[in-house]
Amino acid sequence: MSPAETFCFGGIGILALLAQLIINYDVLMKKTSGKVTLKNVSYRRFLFGTLFYYVTDILWGYFDEMKFVKMLYADTVLYFLAMGLLVMLWTSYTTDYLDEKDLFGKITKGAGQxxxxxxxPxxxxxxxxxxxFDISDYDNRDKLLASxxxxxxxxxxPELVELAAGMAVFNSGKDSSFSEVFERADRKMYDGSVFSKPSAGDRPANSIQR
Structure with a gap:
């Protein structure tokens, strides 16, 4: 995701979050007049669930742009939990708002739960x-190769096992076939900074080229 896409992605989430806070400020802060009903309680819970979902969504774009893989994974876990929670709170609110106490209402609320x-699980x-979901290490390939x-x-x-590695990424403006990418990666393997690939006669027994 490019910085512009991240800004747009996060910006939409922030605007939605602010709009939710402004529109429902009285409900969230319990400043509404009148008797507190089950509908009010369900709606307030649903709003907090929505805010939780927005926060995880906003953070996802930031962590993805900064390449914080562990934080991105943790936030994605919270994102799916927030999604499940939001579905449960939404079904609960709609059945309470419509005063559905029949079998349909029970099934709807039970499905959300x-x-x-x-x-x-x-x-x-x-x-x-x-x-x-799966967090790919492709975007962190340079750091992984450096490690x-x-x-x-x-x-x-200590004369342990040594390996040479080379990596190349397909460039649509330069590469016309897979073999060109492979050859470029192969050259990088031979010219790697770890050690130069020795000739067959001089190659140590514990060296491996991949």
Whole structure:
């Protein structure tokens, strides 16, 4: 996501959050006149759920732009929890507002509660097997490669296993085939900063090229 896209993404969320706070200030701060009813309570809970959702949505764009992968993952977890909570609060509010006390109302409210109840176990499963979302390390490829090089450099002193790595990214304005990208990555592997690829006769037994 480009900085402009992040600004637009976060800006929309901030505007929506501010509009929600301004329009529903009296409800959120309990400054409404009249008797407090179940409808009022349900609506207020729904508003707080909406605010929670907006905050996670705004933070997601910021963490994505700053490449804070761990924070992005944590915020995405909260985002899905907020989504489940919002569905439950919305079904609760609509049934209370319409005064649906029949079977339809019970099913609607129960469906919202079930939706929210499924969110935590699905998030736990997602930690081991992505079923809801996956945070890709593609955007952090340069940092990951640098960390890899640092580790190999540390392995050189005690004569541990050494590897050479090269990476290239497809450029639509320059590359016309996969082989061109592969060849560029291969050259970077040979000219890597960790160690130059030795000839077959001089190659140490514990070196590996990938």
């Amino acid at each position: 079930l939706f929210f109840a499924l969110a935590p 699905m998030i736990v499963v997602n930690f081991f097997t992505p079923v809801l 890899f090089d640092d580790m190999i450099e540390l392995n050189r002193a």
